[in-house]
Amino acid sequence: MVKLLREGALALLTLDRPEALNALSFAVIRDIGAAIDEAAGWDIRALILTGTGEKAFCAGADIKELVGRSLMDERAGSELGQRVFAKLDSFKVPSIAAINGYAFGGGLELAMACTFRVASSKARVGLPEIKLGLIPGYGGTQRLPRLVGEARAAEIALTGRTIDAEEALAIGLVNRLADGDVVEAAKAFAAEFTGYGLPALALARAAVRRALDVPLDEGLRVEADLSTLAYRTEDAAEGLTAFIEKRKPQFRDK
Ligand code: CAA
Secondary structure (H helix, E strand, O other), X not given: OEEEEEEOOEEEEEEOOHHHOOOEOHHXXXXXXXXXXXXXXXXXXXXXXXXXXXXXXXXOXXXXXXXXXXXXXXXXXXXXXXXXXXXXHOOOOXXXXXXXXXXXXXXXXXXXXXXXXXXXXXXXXXXXXXXXXXXXXOOHHHHHHHHHXXXXXXXXXXXXXXXXXXXXXXOOOOOEEEOOOHHHHHHHHHHOOOOOOHHHHHHXXXXXXXXXXOOHHXXXXXXXXXXXXXXXXXHHHXXXXXXXXXXXXXXXXX
C-alpha cells in the first residue's frame, strides 16, 4: 500500500491505495513508518512523499476503521500516527510533500510533518474532522498553528472548511505551487538545496525547528551553538575559501 523508490539522491514514497483516495488505514501508517526506516539507510539528500492517482494525496484516516473502537485503541492509534509522522520531523534529510490532490485530515497532517510542501494547483486541503465529531489526532492541532498561526489554525480546525491551493500558498501552508507535474516540481525544489552540505542543512533545520518551541533567548543560544558547530565543519572552510577564490564550493558533507 506504500511504494518506495530511489532515484539518485532522492527517495520517493508513494501512498498507493487510490481506490480509497490513499486513506490512512493503520496498515498504511505502519507501511509509511517502515518505508521511512528503510529510506533512512539510503544515501539520499531528500525524501519526497506523494499519492497515487490524479485525485488525492491522502483523504485522511481510514474512516471505516475508526468505527466502534475502544478508547484505548483510539488513543493507541493516535499515538501510532503521531510516532510515525514524527519520523519525518527527525528524518536525516529534508522531506517534501508533493500534494497532488486532496489532503484532508490525517493526509494534511502527514504533509505538515514534512519539512516542505509543494501543491498542484488543483490541490484541496483541510482538517474536516470536526464534521465527523472528531478533532485531528496525528499532529494537526500542533503543527498547523506553527505553520499558519493560532487564529488561522483554529479557524481551519473549527470550521473544517476546504482550502484551495492559492489560499494554502498565501497563508504559508504550502511553500510552492506546481504549474505541471507536482512530483517534478518537488524534485526541482529539492534541487535548490540538495547541493549544499548535509551538516549545514541539518543544523539549519534543527535551529529553525527550535524557534517556535523555546523562548527567544534560549532559541538564540541554540542558534549560537549550532552556528558555531557549522563553522567547525570542513564544508564551512571550503565554502569560505571558495568564495574568496571566486569558485564554486565542493562540499563533501564533512
Ligand atoms: N477513509 C476511508 N475511505 C475513504 C476516505 C477516508 N478518509 N475518503 C474517501 N474514501 C473512500 C470512499 O469511501 C470511496 O470509497 P467507495 O467507492 O468504496 O465508497 C472512495 O474513497 C472515493 O471517495 P468519494 O466517493 O467520497 O470521492 P469524492 O470525490 O466524492 O469525495 C472527498 C472526495 C471529499 C475527499 C471525500 O471522500 C471525503 O470527504 N473523504 C473524507 C475526508 C475526511 O473526512 N478526512 C478526515 C478523516 S478523519 C482523520 O483524518 C482523523 C485524524 O486526524 C487522524
